[in-house]
Amino acid sequence: MAPHISCFFLVAFFSAGCQVITSSDQRCIEKEANKTYNCENLGLSEIPGTVPNSTECLEFSFNFLPTIQNTTFSRLMNLSFLDLTRCQIYWIHEDTFQSQHHLDTLVLTANPLIFMAETALNGPQALKHLFLIQTGISSLEFIPAHNLKSLESLYVGSNHISSIKLPKDFPTEKLKVLDFQNNAIHYLSKEDVGSLQQATGLSLNLNANLITGMEPGAFRSTVFQSLNFGGTLDLLIIFRGLQNSTIQSLWLGTFEDIDDGKELSDSMLEALCEVSVESINLQKHHFLNISPNTFHCFTSLQELDLTATHLKELPTGIVGLSKLKKLVLSANKFENLCQISAGSFPSLTHLYIKGNVKRLELGTGCLENLENLHELDLSHDDIETPDCCNLQLRNLSHLQSLNLSYNEPLGLRTEAFKECPQLELLDLSFTRLHVNAAQSPFQNLYLLKVLNLSHCLLDTSNQHLLDGLPALQHLNLQGNPFPNGNIQKSNPLQTLGSLENLTLSHCDLSSIDEQAFISLKIMKHVDLSHNRLTSSSIEALGHLKGLYLNLAFNQISIIPSGLLPILSQQSIINLRQNLLDCTCSNIYFLEWYKENVQKLEDIEDTLCESPPALRGVRLSDVTLSCGITAVGIFFLIVFLLLFAVLLIFAVKKFLRWKYQHI
């Protein structure tokens, strides 16, 4: 009989499991209790009962709502964000959102709308963001404008709109973003642009519209936060239309899939003399030739982005860019850093030359005129040099941020960054560094706060590697091996008294000496994940409190009771993917774990490794009874009593027997 019952239970158990799996497929995901729910991709045709009335944020994309009307959302009165992307909505009837007074953002992207009723958007007191991307509309008249007084952004990309002209009564007082990306706008007239006059600080996006004509001076005496004409073939049309306008940021780049338009010539850019622009982007354009005179109209320009503009060099003595603050020359074809002729940009504070197509030679003193340079990005440039970086960065005494990540091997000697004593951030990740024994390349970087040395394949046995960094707060040493997988008592980290954040993941560590971090007294964040550490390494953290401690992907099995106080004094601990033991030999830790669940991260993936019966079970679900239970004690006492009685009997019998035989 017994096996029958157990099999019945087995079947019941598994089928119950399956039920849960299938029904959970149809459930919305609770992201924040009573507030945020995600019901994407569930094929729902109504708001399910599991979404409470108090919901504020509802992600409902990829469902099925052919018609929405005043009953559809009526009970969700607190909604502030509603995403109805691609719900096959054809009709939006009268008063659909009448009870959503707090609705702030409405996303109707990719619905084949046939009609929106005149009062469809009535209800919200301050609707700020409306997305009508790819809804098939050909005119802005389609949008009921009654209740859009608070509108800040309107997205109508990927439609069939051919004019940016706003309808007569369309409210524009608060409008900041008007996005017409990928429509059929080919011509802009004065009247079209005039309809936007009421809006101040507007960003107008006309990316991927083939503008073939513009009324000269169409933007006369207008002020725009940003204008995007991405993908336009003939920029001269744009330049003429923008005469006498003021624009903060002008995006005029093109793309790989757009035929090369007209090459930019000096005479074309001449038209920009009457435009006031602060920031301009010309990515992927071809210059006919860049002469010192090319940019002479850019006198007010502060930012120039020439990403992937096929540049091999810039001429010396460029006129007009003396006020330029930020220059982007990424993804070009320079061979030597001196070819950018840095002398033309004396005010430059930010310079980005990353992803150069050719191997970039840093040369000597190529940037020495850039006395004000604060930020320099030279990543992904195949830079290789046996002795970096004092000659190369000569005179950059104000440099605060330097990125040399993803380059070829660099050789560093003591005080390698002597020319940039103000450095606060230095990124050398994924660049192999050659540092000879006992050299201290970062010596005297008194202000350095952040140092990324991940995957630099450093020689960590060099005790002086990190000498001279009194202010260092963040250090990333991910992927650097330590000798014998061990961090000893004397190690290069001991000099970093200000360190708060230390990453030692993927360092192939198997042990850490108890005293290894003893001089690091104010650490807040320690990442030791993806190593081969066992619980004994926890002792090295004994003097630290309130840590975020990541020990995921290690080989921790049993944590003795003596180490638990060290864990207790930390604030968040991650122990997922370890070889945790769930037998009675680890009972103190298991009990501690259950009492401190609020401190633990990724509890869903923190699983038992042994015994085999509990393998893969969440630690938080394990209940062990170790030691002797009450019933056990009762039986033990009974047994002992019986044994004592028996013994007394035996002794009595033995003595009597002895007496009788005297």
Added chain:
Amino acid sequence: MNSFAAALLVWILTSPSGSGHGRGEGWPIHMACSSGGLEVFYQSCDPLQDFGLSIDQCSKQIQPYINIRFGIILREDIRKLFLDIALVAKGSSILNFSYPICEEDQPKFSFCGRRKGEQIYYAGPVNNLGFEVPPGKYHVLLELYNENRATVACANATIICS
């Protein structure tokens, strides 16, 4: 023991994989191109949807900047979009690489910046290198994903070069 076997049978029959909810079948295998001694087949490995792809000028001698046609519904915004390619032949990995298509500071294509839900049709060049495919059978895993590593498209492709 008999009843145990029966119970096991019942479980197998009622378990999701056994009862054929249609999940394991996957999307149909499509042909992206077939000519000049080269055949390219692919299957979408995104459980949510299929996509369409065709490659112009298919040949053993792959030309640089080949044109493709590509149609898909976006499940994510693609202001940032990356491509991973893993090439396997005879069970061993030959090549893995990752390539940015759309980035904030360098949107390479005109479709960069389009939004979740949008239907996209792209007919145009991909800036590939030209090379000759040695005869053989290759498996390629292609993945398009955004900055959160959320899948935009996933394809299991087979390339047969004779």
